[in-house]
Amino acid sequence: MDLSAISPALLLASLMIGATPLLLAALGELVVERAGVLNLGVEGMMILGAICGFAMAVETGSPPLGFLAGAVGGALLSLVFAVLTQIFLANQVATGLALTLFGLGLSSLLGQGYVGIKPPSTARLDLGPLSDIPLLGRAFFSHDWMVYLSLFLTLATWFFLSRTRAGLKLRAIGENHEAAHALGLHVVAIRFAAIAFGGAMAGLGGAYLSLVRVPQWTEGMTAGAGWIALAIVVFASWRPGRVLLGAYLFGGVTVLQLNLQAAGSALPVEYLSMSPYVVTILVLVLISARRSRGTAAPASLGKPFHAVS
Amino acid sequence: MLRRTLLGAAATTLALSTGAFAQDEPTKVGFVYVGPVGDGGWTYEHEQGRLAVEEAFGDQVETVFQESVPEGADAERVMTQMALSGADLIFTTSFGYMDPTINVAQKFPDVKFEHATGYKTADNVANYSARFYEGRMVQGHIAGKMTETNKIGYIASFPIPEVIRGINASFLAAKAVNPDVEFNVVWAFTWFDPAKESDAARALIEQGADVILQHTDSTAPQAAAADAGDVITFGQASDMSEYAPMxxxxxxxxxxxxxxxERVGQVMEGTWEPHSIWYGIDEGMVKIGEISDAVPEEVKAEALAMRDAIAAGELHPFTGPINRQDGTEWLAEGETADDGTLLGMDFYVEGLTGDIPN
Structure with missing residues (x-):
């Protein structure tokens, strides 16, 4: 085994890139679920964001416009879900699953003309002297701006949920929508906003896959990333900080195990291959189990809401 | 209860109608795919095969396909569905569909099944595969000649004989022209996951590989290599010419x-028989895509000569002396591998490092 072949700086750098799509999608879903809505269509919104972002970036030559288009695409798709579940009170689980299938189909239709094209490259954020620090510079301070935006959004989500009045309202609706409604909160309107935010974030995550991480458009390219994002939200017990940890653990161990394999590690490949799932679940469950205060899930999660008065 | 009766009635009607109107109704052919038809690799080529069938028979044939079908219980459901809806012939196009195909075939003795790259057959199940390892030998030769770091990265999918054969064949060919060559194999445990395939390619490149061979289905490793610069790759299953010449x-x-x-035609004529075939470069089932100008002229000429020699039966990718990884003898001087051993290949040849996961 030749572990010296693995460069820690490059490893950390690919870890951050690998984790970003998951982090974005999981953060979005976290807000949706904190508002009491279960949207299982993350995979569908991600892949639609991937093709919308890719197509826009290729057509305009501008990655920022591409990311914007990815977010808009994901948000528009999520509004289909919002209308069906919040206005027509359709079953959230079934609608979410349908959304995934619809997103996969729609994206391959939209993507017909974009196979085999190279997208414009996303600019690295110039952090000046920070990028020149040995090791740390390459690992943490030489990424594209989306990586830093995703970290900022984690912080912003945490702040919004736990430190603002609007965040408190959103959480109240997620815990007990009947009571929130009695207090005069606009349950449906706030849930619409949360669902759209979730869609936009999933779309951003998808666009990051097709514009930076792979980078290309291929049908079905999310290959289950949306489901992993959903799982991370649950194992992170609906907290932004733990979602960050979960996404980085999963992304990190995935990249690490591939590197270990490439370096000819003596560890059996079967164990390496399952390690991202095992490590992520184990760590997050242990953290969440430390102080058991009943279930962390929002109490109204997935329940339909119909204002009677 | 009512539902079951209805289903039974529907099945009877279906059986009657297919029997009575066999002459007039188009032959229905189903295809089960492991990835999306737009993967640019494996499934894309099977889809081209389906389109060729439609082209050849026009109105006489009706084709249906289902993409991204997981290998396992889901596959059985999809095949059963196709058989129930009147398919006469079903192509199941991935190794992992082998047992599901056999199971479903037992329930529908009148439906013909064709399973790709497996080894089981039955009265109504044929097996077909291609000798990809012949093409792997040509790749290995080019890779061995062109690598400068002497490190070749290999993105493998699942530890099945087909994949192991490919690794062995390309390694032997590379080693023959470059004794210092080293293979780093990464098992992705997926046929199709662009992000993971791309990560695997990047990990290999970061560790010094300047040639990436892949046995997964998407073009993501090609994109990762294009991003990295000075790295060469080979199209897998499909030409992937959008990434040529480099x-x-x-x-x-x-x-x-x-x-x-050919097989759909036989079903129409009623001459279809189960068989187990394994076609290579000679029969045209394996083709070597155009060798680009990035390859030096003489290497290109050697590779083409190698391809022709394999097609003519003068050259076999597994010709002794070859030892197994543990040093025991597999093939003596001048001996060539028999198909039985190749079909069940579960060992590395001497010189490869690492273990095959099981």
Missing amino acids: PRVSSIIDNWGPYYV
Whole structure:
């Protein structure tokens, strides 16, 4: 085994890139679920964001416009879900699953003309002297701006949920929508906003896959990333900080195990291959189990809401 | 209860109608795919085969397909569905569909099944595969000649004989022209996951590989190599010519169309028989994609000569002396591998490092 072949700086750098799509999608879903809505269509919104972002970036030559288009695409798709579940009170689980299938189909239709094209490259954020620090510079301070935006959004989500009045309202609706409604909160309107935010974030995550991480458009390219994002939200017990940890653990161990394999590690490949799932679940469950205060899930999660008065 | 009766009635009607109107109704052919038809690799080529069938028979044939079908219980459901809806012939196009195909075939003795790259057959199940390892030998030769770091990265999918054969064949060919060559194999445990395939390619490149061979289905490793610069790749299953001339310098193309057309024709004529075939470069099921200008002229000429020699039966990728990884003898001087051993290959040849996961 030749572990010296693995460069820690490059490893950390690919870890951050690998984790970003998951982090974005999981953060979005976290807000949706904190508002009491279960949207299982993350995979569908991600892949639609991937093709919308890719197509826009290729057509305009501008990655920022591409990311914007990815977010808009994901948000528009999520509004289909919002209308069906919040206005027509359709079953959230079934609608979410349908959304995934619809997103996969729609994206391959939209993507017909974009196979085999190279997208414009996303600019690295110039952090000046920070990028020149040995090791740390390459690992943490030489990424594209989306990586830093995703970290900022984690912080912003945490702040919004736990430190603002609007965040408190959103959480109240997620815990007990009947009571929130009695207090005069606009349950449906706030849930619409949360669902759209979730869609936009999933779309951003998808666009990051097709514009930076792979980078290309291929049908079905999310290959289950949306489901992993959903799982991370649950194992992170609906907290932004733990979602960050979960996404980085999963992304990190995935990249690490591939590197270990490439370096000819003596560890059996079967164990390496399952390690991202095992490590992520184990760590997050242990953290969440430390102080058991009943279930962390929002109490109204997935329940339909119909204002009677 | 009512539902069951209805289903039974529907099945009877279906059986009657297919019997009575066999002459007039188009032959229905189903295809089960492991990835999306737009993967640019494996499934894309099977889809080309389906289109060739439609082209050849026009109105006489009706085709249906289902993409991204997981290997396992889901596959059985999809095949059962196709058989129930009147398919006469079903192509199941991935190794992992082998047992599901056999199971479903037992329930529908009147439906013909064709399973790709497996080894089981039955009265109504044929097995077909291509000798991809012949193409792997040509790739290995080019890779061994062109690598400067002497490190070749290999993105493998699942530890099944087909994949192991490919690793062995390309390694032997590379080693023959470059004794210092080293293979780093990464098992992705997926046929199709662009992000993971791309990560695997990047990990290999970061550790010094300047040639990436892949046995997964998407073009993501090609994109990762293009991003990295000075790295060469080979198209897998499909030409992947959108990445030519660099990084993709050549490819193995799976050409299923002629076989599919032939077998559908036999079902129409009633001459279909189960068999187990394994076609290579000679029969045209394996093709070597155009070798790009990034490859030096003489290497290109050698590779083409090698391809022709394999097609003519003068050259076999597994010709002794070859030892197994543990040093025991597998093939003596001048001996060539028999198909039985190749079909069940579960060992590395001498010189490869690492273990095959099981």
